[in-house]
Amino acid sequence: MDLINTLENEYELYGVRWKERPHVILTDFGEKRLRYWKEEECLKWHVKWRDESSKGSGAVPDRMIRTRSGDHAIYYGKQWITLHDYADTPFGCDEVERWGQFIGSLLSASLKAQLEPGHDMKIEVPVFNIENALHVTQKYMEGNFRCITSSIYEAKQRIQFSEALKSKVRRSRLPILEKELSIKNGQRIFHFLFYQGGDAWPVKGYMPVRSFLLEWLEHTSTASLKLLLTEVNKHFSLEGEQGLLLLAEIVTPWELYDCLNQLDNSSLERMVEGLKKYEELWGLNRTLLKTVTEWFDENRRKVAL
Amino acid sequence: MTTEKDTLNYGPVLFHYDLFPEKLEQHGKVKKVITKRGTFALKEAEMTEDERNWFTHVIQRLSEIGFHQVVPLYPTKFGDYTVQLGSKTFYLMPWFASDERNEKAKDEVLLDYIGKVHALTLKEQDFSNEVVEHSYQYLMNRWENRQYEMERFTEEAEQKTYMSPFELTYLSHFHQIMRMTEEAKRRLKDWYDTCQRERRYRSVLCHGKVSRNHLIFNPTGEGHLLNFEKAVLDTPARDLAVYFRRVAHQREWAVEEGMLLLDLYEKHVPLLNEERGLLISYLSYPEPVFNAVDLYCSKRNDYSQIEMVHRLESRISAMKKIRDFCNAIMQAPPPAPLDNAVPTKIHINDEGDHI
Known part of the structure; x- marks a missing residue:
């Protein structure tokens, strides 16, 4: 039986046909998306985070539609296939409350015991290595570019600060999250936020949230970023150790890698262009750090009052 | 019109x-949803996560134990x-x-179904002094506090030079109301003593909100129960008290009709003597009258005196019918021996059992 017939049979759908082979189909229930999974452990984790983070949330992740026998996937052609809703109207960044609620619910769900990974899970644990970065900068240091020398100096200080923050955390676990958390995955259905998740192995820690906050800042403003953090805080407390862990992640100078990747000394013109991009990227991350730090300070003052 | x-x-x-x-379309607390795929009923409720889990467990369990006359829930995708x-x-x-042809038979079907649900879920509980003690003390304290509030209302009314028509009506029935209260408390104490002596009590799955409104008929005329949101494991007397207290307020309701329906119920679950006593206790307590007083105290500006008096009189009159009904229950022959009459015992859930 071909895939279309199998889908019709397993999901009780009619008139199924391809819209974008092999990912989007048209059905009598509207457009649906297919996801393909080689590893069952990875699939199980994705089922769990989607189910858990949807509980009570106004935002809806693209949960796995159940088959007629109640299963979350079908096994077809030596792989697992899941069926999801599909939407292509971007949600945008205007409704900060809904994004805040979604991220808050996501973080709450990710720390629940049920989302603990199985033994076969491949979880990426990003570790920042300044030595690698210094090695790359070596060839530029002779040029004594101010932006590079000052950023290296600042990065070293930030690593120390990040370590100091982490040392204050005694009991808390790091969340396990989808690797990519992005505004572009947020779509609109009716007036709610429909979040289309991915299918990659998860990562441990706040790196995806950090990336999301940076993306948010790029699309909005520092005021909007603070508002977003306030909304997240309503659904997932950032006032305790989890807040420190998030701050430690933002303080860690991850952007140094990206900045260094901008550099190109193959010609003077490219070198100047690269340095400009370096400065811009470093500046944007600085604004992120400054804004988030300010939010934590302001929030602490409010709590103290 | 859908906006x-x-x-x-x-x-x-x-x-x-x-x-x-x-x-x-709005139909009471339910939205009638008309779609190309058919017509559905969407119910909106306030439930905690535990209540939601229990609610869906109850619906599924009823089907598993062989009671299919429940309006099914559709799963989401x-x-x-x-x-x-x-x-x-x-x-x-x-x-x-709604099928008007079946309206007359509704009470019979309702009590028959409640009896079936109780019979299928009936369980003689392991005696727990703590549970019985807590249930007894909790209810007795609540009743005594309510009684004290009503006595205080009476004292305040008596001190007035000119009483309102509502207060006058209430005072003229006060002693009778207090007699009902004392009777309810005495019966509750009897139940407690019997439980202590016999060291037994039974629980069933109670619907929690037994009402004609929670029975509907499908196109083939078969009745279905709905709204198990308040379902709870409790004494069978609970559902019966909720039902009879409600119907006694209908003008046309008569004691004979009540006895016929109770007999119909007892074909499934013959009540033990202490359960009959508990039912009488629940029914005798004049909570509906006290609620009318509460409404008078809190919202006297929203209703006219005549409306308030009418409400109170109607509740007092219903309580009189209930008193006659309780007398009839007491005089009724004792139930058939348990060994022959108790249907298959299937227990719903061990957690949260209480009276």
């Missing part, structure tokens, strides 16, 4: 069922039986149009 606002409000809920409403949106819970059922 864009309705679609936006209910769209996120119906999305879980892949339904797009063509028309939404994600396999859930309820949809949580903010503080609200929604669930979807088939829409059954």
Whole structure:
């Protein structure tokens, strides 16, 4: 039986046909998306985070539609296939409350015991290595570019600060999250936020949230970023150790890698262009750090009052 | 007429069922949802996570133990039986149009079904002094506090030079109301003593809100129970008290009718003597009268005196019918021996058993 017939049979759908082979189909229930999974452990984790983070949330992740026998996937052609809703109207960044609620619910769900990974899970644990970065900068240091020398100096200080923050955390676990958390995955259905998740192995820690906050800042403003953090805080407390862990992640100078990747000394013109991009990227991350730090300070003052 | 606002409000809920409403109609607490895929009933409720889990467990368990006369819940496309949106819970059922031809038979079918549900879930509990003691003390304290509030209302009214018509009506029946209160307390104490002596009590799955409104008929005329949101494991007397207290307020209701319905129920679950006593206790306590006083105290500006007096008199009159009904229950022959009469015992859940 071909895939279309199998889908019709397993999901009780009619008139199924391809819209974008092999990912989007048209059905009598509207457009649906297919996801393909080689590893069952990875699939199980994705089922769990989607189910858990949807509980009570106004935002809806693209949960796995159940088959007629109640299963979350079908096994077809030596792989697992899941069926999801599909939407292509971007949600945008205007409704900060809904994004805040979604991220808050996501973080709450990710720390629940049920989302603990199985033994076969491949979880990426990003570790920042300044030595690698210094090695790359070596060839530029002779040029004594101010932006590079000052950023290296600042990065070293930030690593120390990040370590100091982490040392204050005694009991808390790091969340396990989808690797990519992005505004572009947020779509609109009716007036709610429909979040289309991915299918990659998860990562441990706040790196995806950090990336999301940076993306948010790029699309909005520092005021909007603070508002977003306030909304997240309503659904997932950032006032305790989890807040420190998030701050430690933002303080860690991850952007140094990206900045260094901008550099190109193959010609003077490219070198100047690269340095400009370096400065811009470093500046944007600085604004992120400054804004988030300010939010934590302001929030602490409010709590103290 | 479905407005864009309705679609936006209910769209996120119906999305879980892949339904797009063509028309939404409000019918009490239920929305009638008309779609190309058929007509459905969408119920909105306030439930905690534990209540939601218990509710869906009850519906599924009833089916497993062989009681199929329950309005089924449709699962969402994600396999859930309820949809949580903010503080609200929604669930979807088939829409059954009301069938007036069956209205007369409703009470009989209702009591028959409640009897069946009780019989299927009846369980003699392991005696727990703590549970019995707590249940008894809790109810007795609540009743005594309510009684004290009513006595205080009486004292305040008596001190007035000019009493209101409501206060006059209440005072003229005060002693009778207090006699009912004392009778209810005495019966409750008897039940407690019997439980202590016999070291037994039984629990069933109580519907929690037994009412004619919670029985509907499908197109083939078969009745179905709905609204198990307040279902709880408790004494069979609980559901019976809720039902009889409610119907006694209907003008046409007569004691004979009540006895016939109780007999119908007892064909499934013959009540033990202490359960009859507990039923009489629940029924005798004049809570509906006290509620009328509460309403008078809190919202006297919202209603006229005549409305308030009418409400009070109607409740006092219902309590008189209930008193006659209780007398009839006491005089009725004792139930058939348990060994022959108790149907298959299937227990629903061990957790949270209480009286």
